[in-house]
Amino acid sequence: MEDLRLVIKHVQDASRYEHTLGVAYTAACLAGVYGIDTRKAIRAGLLHDCAKCMSDLETISLCKEYGIAISEVEMRNPSALLHAKLGAKLAFDKYNEKDEDVLAAIEYHTTGRTDMSMLEKIVFVADYMEPGRDKAPNLYEIRKLAFHDIDKALVTILQDTLEYLSCKNKEIDPATKRTLEYYSEQQ
Numbered sequence: 001m002e003d004l005r006l007v008i009k010h011v012q013d014a015s016r017y018e019h020t021l022g023v024a025y026t027a028a029c030l031a032g033v034y035g036i037d038t039r040k041a042i043r044a045g046l047l048h049d050c051a052k053c054m055s056d057l058e059t060i061s062l063c064k065e066y067g068i069a070i071s072e073v074e075m076r077n078p079s080a081l082l083h084a085k086l087g088a089k090l091a092f093d094k095y096n097e098k099d100e101d102v103l104a105a106i107e108y109h110t111t112g113r114t115d116m117s118m119l120e121k122i123v124f125v126a127d128y129m130e131p132g133r134d135k136a137p138n139l140y141e142i143r144k145l146a147f148h149d150i151d152k153a154l155v156t157i158l159q160d161t162l163e164y165l166s167c168k169n170k171e172i173d174p175a176t177k178r179t180l181e182y183y184s185e186q187q
């Protein structure tokens with residue numbers, strides 16, 4: 001685990017690395033509460049943004065190399081939307097992560113998806129609420145919710161994310177909307 005932390009430190013800038021440690025730490029805390037393997041949660045946290053510190057050009061060219069299908073909305077926002085899918089491939093290929101659940105948690109950490117595993121939910125939520133985050137609304141409520149009703153925390157995060165993106169006139173990945181619809185219906 002220490003080796004992985006140091007390897008990741010070398011491919012991220014200082015603020016991304018701080019965020020990464022925050023996600024790994026938060027994911028470990030949530031894993032403890034929900035009975036998930038803590039070491040898996042830490043690995044997923046450390047690896048979730050392993051493809052984030054790259055140029056758009058590099059992101060697209062690596063995605064093509066790995067045969068990742070790129071949608072139009074992803075092509076217009078490569079770093080923001082493709083780093084999760086690419087991250088899962090790099091985690092497998094470059095960082096020797098072979099656990100399917102960890103790889104899925106990396107792949108779906110930005111948009112979520114229907115029927116997520118507990119580890120996927122944990123990484124998604126940890127990414128949003130790790131201690132270094134201080135800009136998003138409702139962080140206090142989300143942090144409290146996450147430890148006793150993770151699905152409700154997930155829905156609140158998705159709602160706030162969609163609202164933020166539409167306020168800023170930023171593009172929304174349809175996958176995010178699908179995740180929100182699915183988990184809103186479950187409430």
Ligand SMILES: [Fe+2]
Binds near residue numbers: 048052109127
């Ligand atoms: Fe990310």
Ligand SMILES: [Fe+2]
Binds near residue numbers: 023048049127
């Ligand atoms: Fe992240």
